[in-house]
């Protein structure tokens with residue numbers, strides 16, 4: 001085991017063209033201000049307020065959360081929503097892992113035991129995108145029982161592209177293709193939310209059974225979509 005904190009070159013957070021590069025030492029708290037103009041920065045600033053408590057946000061990192069792969073981690077859901085690239089390095093070299101195959105289960109990832117994540121890259125969405133986020137936890141600062149993050153791309157009033165990502169419900173963060181298709185075909189936020197509830201196979205634990213999580217993620221998805229669609 002070793003401590004990354006002394007490696008100054010991993011302490012960065014910057015936009016380069018259409019990519020936001022988040023170094024391994026960038027703390028959660030850095031995202032309280034909009035780190036990049038437009039929808040990506042606004043979404044990150046909205047989401048960070050839901051992660052633990054402020055003192056924890058001063059110490060914990062975006063990359064540490066992605067490495068840990070808790071299914072109820074907000075950053076893991078954002079990584080899936082935006083289809084992040086996870087940059088892993090070992091003595092064998094560097095490889096770039098797409099978020100779609102990186103998350104493999106509860107606390108399970110495609111990372112090899114000798115690999116360290118040096119950075120996570122997020123796409124910087126252009127202004128034609130709008131985002132929304134909604135989560136439920138028992139107390140402020142607790143891990144979420146369920147959450148939904150959404151991004152939609154509009155062309156005038158016409159919805160051209162939709163992304164719906166959920167967390168805390170299954171063993172890993174995931175996108176819901178069924179709900180995304182409903183939206184692109186002109187369905188409402190409520191239609192898409194019902195599609196999420198129909199598609200998920202929720203886990204059960206002491207906080208919530210499967211039926212409750214299904215209904216919760218439906219309600220959260222509708223709220224997140226209504227935020228994104230607001231004013232259209």
Ligand SMILES: Cc1cc2nc3c(=O)[nH]c(=O)nc-3n(C[C@H](O)[C@H](O)[C@H](O)COP(=O)(O)OP(=O)(O)OC[C@H]3O[C@@H](n4cnc5c(N)ncnc54)[C@H](O)[C@@H]3O)c2cc1C
Nearest residue numbers: 024051052060061064065067068073074116117141142143
């Ligand atoms: C009371 C409390 C409430 C919390 N609530 C939330 C919450 O609501 N949402 C949420 O997302 N988190 C929550 N957390 C967790 C918190 O956000 C941590 O910041 C997060 O787990 C990552 O911590 P860290 O960056 O210090 O990583 P660490 O704790 O240091 O590491 C986590 C794991 O990832 C590995 N790891 C870390 N960095 C790397 C790397 N660069 N490459 C490879 N492996 C690496 C470590 O070896 C370890 O196995 C909470 C924590 C507490 C104590």
